[in-house]
Amino acid sequence: MQPKQSIIHLPVYQPGKPVEEVKRELGLKDVIKLASNENPFGCSEQAKLAIVNEIAHASIYPDSFSTVLTSALAEQLGVERKQLIFGAGSDEVILMLARAYITPGDETIMADETFPQYKHNSEIEGAVIIEVPLKDGTHDLEAMLAKVTDKTKIIWICNPNNPTGTIVRQEELTAFLRQVPSNVIVALDEAYYEYVTDAAYPDSIALIKEFNNVIVLRTFSKIHGLAALRVGYGVGHADLIHYVNQVREPFNTTRFGQAAAAASIGDGAFLQSCRDRNSEGRLYLCAAFDRLGLQYFEPHGNFVMVDTKLPSKQVFDALLRKGIIARARWSYYPTHLRITVGSQEQNEKFIQALEEVLDEAAVLG
Numbered sequence: 001m002q003p004k005q006s007i008i009h010l011p012v013y014q015p016g017k018p019v020e021e022v023k024r025e026l027g028l029k030d031v032i033k034l035a036s037n038e039n040p041f042g043c044s045e046q047a048k049l050a051i052v053n054e055i056a057h058a059s060i061y062p063d064s065f066s067t068v069l070t071s072a073l074a075e076q077l078g079v080e081r082k083q084l085i086f087g088a089g090s091d092e093v094i095l096m097l098a099r100a101y102i103t104p105g106d107e108t109i110m111a112d113e114t115f116p117q118y119k120h121n122s123e124i125e126g127a128v129i130i131e132v133p134l135k136d137g138t139h140d141l142e143a144m145l146a147k148v149t150d151k152t153k154i155i156w157i158c159n160p161n162n163p164t165g166t167i168v169r170q171e172e173l174t175a176f177l178r179q180v181p182s183n184v185i186v187a188l189d190e191a192y193y194e195y196v197t198d199a200a201y202p203d204s205i206a207l208i209k210e211f212n213n214v215i216v217l218r219t220f221s222k223i224h225g226l227a228a229l230r231v232g233y234g235v236g237h238a239d240l241i242h243y244v245n246q247v248r249e250p251f252n253t254t255r256f257g258q259a260a261a262a263a264s265i266g267d268g269a270f271l272q273s274c275r276d277r278n279s280e281g282r283l284y285l286c287a288a289f290d291r292l293g294l295q296y297f298e299p300h301g302n303f304v305m306v307d308t309k310l311p312s313k314q315v316f317d318a319l320l321r322k323g324i325i326a327r328a329r330w331s332y333y334p335t336h337l338r339i340t341v342g343s344q345e346q347n348e349k350f351i352q353a354l355e356e357v358l359d360e361a362a363v364l365g
């Protein structure tokens, strides 16, 4: 048996450590997971009700076209229904985009470090990967533009960027899009857009009206707190979306996911409260890092990338023994930790644990 050449070297995805596993392995009673940017406040009560109501229909296939969810979202975003595509998380929209558009030998451009799924799915399709280092933790759009050739198929921009949390602003993004050839797709991954409070953050839905080659990727996994149900979406020009839809599996989103997502869209109060509490938590963490003399990238999502000034594996392991699961080990950032903004109580416990870890390391020299 011989697998495709393009996948032989691929690593299996390593998720953040699950809470139950850490409790078992370390014999801990209380464990806080701040590793996967999940919503510490759960999901909307209305979404929970919608899930329960769907249980009676579990034996019936879901609506392949996500009709109810599509209509609700199209109305909220002010786009046409045919401009939307849903996936099993935005991960699957990334997969479908690569599958629909990339042929072996095409070039695709992305930042380094950024969300790993762009590279992963592009490699599977046999693309040549062009990685452009971040500049001060932010996408270097000029350097990315300089890498465009007549073989370029997709440029990926993660905004806010995972793992650094930085954003590309409206003005620079618009200037960039004006220079990108119209046959090159620009995928704007906005998994965290609801958390952004900076007024200079791009209005990407307005941009897709001007640029037919832009697809915006969003998800119900983050602020909506529905990560387990796997719903994400893409928005773009109907022609671009059309071909992504052609490679979509017939029943790629579930009844539960569709119903919960539609209910969650309607619960603006829940989303606003998550946004507000996240902003407060972000400020709290940054103030604590300032006090500890630790530098961090300007955070715009629900996580902060902080430089611990120690090997991140060491800090990660020490935090784990204190019941805190963080995220570490990025090749470009060997001393950084990415920490999800939790509830106030979780944030305080994390900072206390971090202080202890840093103190212990200082004593040991």
Ligand SMILES: *Cc1c(COP(=O)(O)O)cnc(C)c1O
Binding pocket: 037, 088, 089, 090, 091, 092, 115, 158, 161, 162, 189, 191, 218, 219, 220, 221, 222, 227, 230, 231, 232
């Ligand atoms: C979490 C995340 C996603 C997608 O998550 P799904 O659960 O697959 O919707 C996409 N992009 C980035 C940058 C993310 O952090």
